[in-house]
Amino acid sequence: MSQERLTNQDETVSSGENSADPTSEPLVDSAIEVPGKNATSTGRTILRAQSFDVYYDDVQALQDVNIEIPEKQVTAMIGPSGCGKSTFLRSINRMNDLIDAARIEGELYFDSKDVYDEDVDPVALRRKIGMVFQHPNPFPKSIFDNVAYGLRVQDMDVDEQQVVEESLKKAALWDEVKDQLDKSALDLSGGQQQRLCIARAIAVDPEVILMDEPASALDPIATSKIEDLIDDLAEDYTVVIVTHNMQQAARISDKTAVFLTGGELVEFDDTEKIFENPEHQRVEDYITGKFG
Amino acid sequence: MSTETADEITSRPSERATVERMYRYVFFACASVSIAVTLGIVGLLGWNAVEFFTLPEVNPVGFFTGTEFLLSRDQFGVLPLLTGTLLVTIISAMIALPIGTAAAVYLSEYASDRARSVLKPALEILAGIPTVVYGIFALVYVTPFLRTFGFPLNTFNVLSASVMVGIMIIPMVSSLSEDAMSAVPDSLRQAAYGMGATKFEVSTGVVIPAAISGIFSSYILALSRAIGETMIVAVAMGSRSRMFDFANPLQNLWEGNQPMTAAMVQINSADNVSGPGFLSMFAIGMTLFVVTFLMNLASNRIAARYREEYE
Ligand SMILES: Nc1ncnc2c1ncn2[C@@H]1O[C@H](COP(=O)(O)OP(=O)(O)OP(=O)(O)O)[C@@H](O)[C@H]1O
Ligand SMILES: [Mg+2]
Numbered sequence: 120m121s122q123e124r125l126t127n128q129d130e131t132v133s134s135g136e137n138s139a140d141p142t143s144e145p146l147v148d149s150a151i152e153v154p155g156k157n158a159t160s161t162g163r164t165i166l167r168a169q170s171f172d173v174y175y176d177d178v179q180a181l182q183d184v185n186i187e188i189p190e191k192q193v194t195a196m197i198g199p200s201g202c203g204k205s206t207f208l209r210s211i212n213r214m215n216d217l218i219d220a221a222r223i224e225g226e227l228y229f230d231s232k233d234v235y236d237e238d239v240d241p242v243a244l245r246r247k248i249g250m251v252f253q254h255p256n257p258f259p260k261s262i263f264d265n266v267a268y269g270l271r272v273q274d275m276d277v278d279e280q281q282v283v284e285e286s287l288k289k290a291a292l293w294d295e296v297k298d299q300l301d302k303s304a305l306d307l308s309g310g311q312q313q314r315l316c317i318a319r320a321i322a323v324d325p326e327v328i329l330m331d332e333p334a335s336a337l338d339p340i341a342t343s344k345i346e347d348l349i350d351d352l353a354e355d356y357t358v359v360i361v362t363h364n365m366q367q368a369a370r371i372s373d374k375t376a377v378f379l380t381g382g383e384l385v386e387f388d389d390t391e392k393i394f395e396n397p398e399h400q401r402v403e404d405y406i407t408g409k410f411g
Numbered sequence: 412m413s414t415e416t417a418d419e420i421t422s423r424p425s426e427r428a429t430v431e432r433m434y435r436y437v438f439f440a441c442a443s444v445s446i447a448v449t450l451g452i453v454g455l456l457g458w459n460a461v462e463f464f465t466l467p468e469v470n471p472v473g474f475f476t477g478t479e480f481l482l483s484r485d486q487f488g489v490l491p492l493l494t495g496t497l498l499v500t501i502i503s504a505m506i507a508l509p510i511g512t513a514a515a516v517y518l519s520e521y522a523s524d525r526a527r528s529v530l531k532p533a534l535e536i537l538a539g540i541p542t543v544v545y546g547i548f549a550l551v552y553v554t555p556f557l558r559t560f561g562f563p564l565n566t567f568n569v570l571s572a573s574v575m576v577g578i579m580i581i582p583m584v585s586s587l588s589e590d591a592m593s594a595v596p597d598s599l600r601q602a603a604y605g606m607g608a609t610k611f612e613v614s615t616g617v618v619i620p621a622a623i624s625g626i627f628s629s630y631i632l633a634l635s636r637a638i639g640e641t642m643i644v645a646v647a648m649g650s651r652s653r654m655f656d657f658a659n660p661l662q663n664l665w666e667g668n669q670p671m672t673a674a675m676v677q678i679n680s681a682d683n684v685s686g687p688g689f690l691s692m693f694a695i696g697m698t699l700f701v702v703t704f705l706m707n708l709a710s711n712r713i714a715a716r717y718r719e720e721y722e
Contacts, residue, residue, distance in 0.1 A: 217604060246607035256598035259621050269606040272616065316602070323606065 310341025506577030511584025546646025567649030591625020
């Protein structure tokens with residue numbers, strides 16, 4: 120794994136701005152400070168891709184994606200396997216930097232800043248845009264240390280105890296683990312681990328949470344817990360979620376983006392519209408299961 | 412299914428069964444030979460050690476408490492040899508463990524595929540150099556080099572030999588630790604990067620803790636190797652045993668010394684192949700065996716204890 124770009128940037132982070140004042144990330148100079156996270160959802164665009172392409176070596180995984188993702192809403196990404204949903208998600212917080220072969224073209228704005236600008240530090244970016252993965256990946260540490268991990272790497276000056284408790288509550292896990300915070304996170308069930316990963320992501324108070332099929336490895340009950348949770352999260356955070364489950368997308372999202380084979384974003388609209396009356400025949404075929 | 416098919420799968424040609432049985436015996440024989448040889452060596456070592464301890468001129472307690480080892484005067488204190496061994500082990504560990512671990516982190520987390528494909532074989536070559544070469548190198552180059560820093564080194568001295576032993580075991584630490592780190596699932600790294608961790612934080616805060624059992628066992632194996640190392644110390648540390656001088660700790664580094672292994676070589680190359688001097692070799696060998704055996708045991712314990720840490 121060589122990540123020249125990230126490595127260089129890493130140095131900036133540890134020596135520069137972040138260590139000085141980690142809580143107010145100067146990632147996006149012009150970012151509008153959101154006063155209190157409980158402001159009603161305005162539908163303001165927080166993420167915007169413009170003619171955005173991604174290549175893995177010579178293979179194009181995303182073609183000319185244009186999308187405006189609204190703040191504090193749930194945006195679902197659906198589409199057949201290999202159509203580039205994960206690729207797009209990973210592009211948003213620059214996790215693609217970790218893949219040597221990945222290369223991007225076009226623009227992708229977080230607030231008003233193109234995240235691929237030279238002066239953007241991917242480490243700082245990921246502190247604003249958290250991620251939850253398909254398979255629960257808690258650290259082999261205690262439950263407490265898992266949730267506190269981000270606070271520690273980001274050197275946040277907060278009451279750990281309190282933030283851990285709040286995050287676990289938001290992730291609907293507190294009642295199940297409050298008496299065993301010292302226990303290894305690996306002793307939790309898969310569904311609990313995934314909620315722990317969500318708690319870990321929200322502990323650092325990001326603005327956006329990316330979720331890549333967060334419930335695909337879980338049973339129906341654990342899945343419905345995660346879905347309820349996502350609903351709650353949208354009060355405070357912008358959630359972008361990839362799912363293979365059409366009903367899930369319909370249930371939990373405000374907006375839905377449909378990617379189809381070839382890495383094309385075919386349609387993006389209100390979820391209701393997509394599922395009831397899509398513009399494109401191809402989208403309708405996909406949703407009704409005729410294709411894909 | 413026709414009866415013919417049934418016949419085909421039920422009837423077992425007798426030759427095949429015989430051949431199978433033969434393979435079984437061959438493999439069993441090979442396995443037994445290595446076990447038998449090992450047991451035989453340990454048994455003979457123990458037998459001869461017992462013979463040594465029961466000699467009239469030998470005091471078994473004195474062997475473990477004596478601070479002088481002098482064959483010509485029938486002084487068989489193992490302590491100077493043991494402290495000599497410890498000294499070499501500790502100094503070489505101070506060199507090999509940090510450097511080896513850092514090299515492993517580099518190879519596993521930082522190096523590009525190209526850098527890794529050059530460096531790994533290079534480290535393996537380092538591991539393939541005969542240790543006598545390291546010994547001569549210590550004597551001819553390292554000692555004069557260290558003297559330029561003002562260290563008052565004798566021709567034969569503990570410091571250069573230990574430095575060389577340390578360098579010799581670096582590849583062992585780095586390659587085994589790297590295996591352990593590479594085995595840490597990528598999902599953990601992704602989780603940490605996704606939380607806004609830097610590469611350094613991912614390496615030290617996630618990868619190393621998750622790989623810690625493998626790293627520890629690499630340490631212990633490397634230390635066992637340092638304890639058992641013979642050629643470098645025989646060549647570069649002289650042939651006089653010396654009890655550790657607690658009054659002048661540094662002085663111990665400037666002077667020569669003789670660890671257990673080198674003492675055994677020296678005894679063995681003497682003419683007299685009977686009597687207490689010769690037999691003392693087996694008692695020393697037994698002591699050495701017990702020390703390394705305990706370390707290997709510890710290594711297995713540690714590895715087993717943490718094995719499935721990230722599963
Ligand atoms: N690390 C990689 N290296 C090379 N090609 C990749 C890599 N990751 C993804 N791809 C390719 O990019 C395309 C899009 O992959 P991506 O993982 O984004 O699809 P997806 O929509 O998330 O699929 P799924 O629903 O199966 O998760 C695929 O053709 C895939 O083969
Ligand atoms: Mg995917």
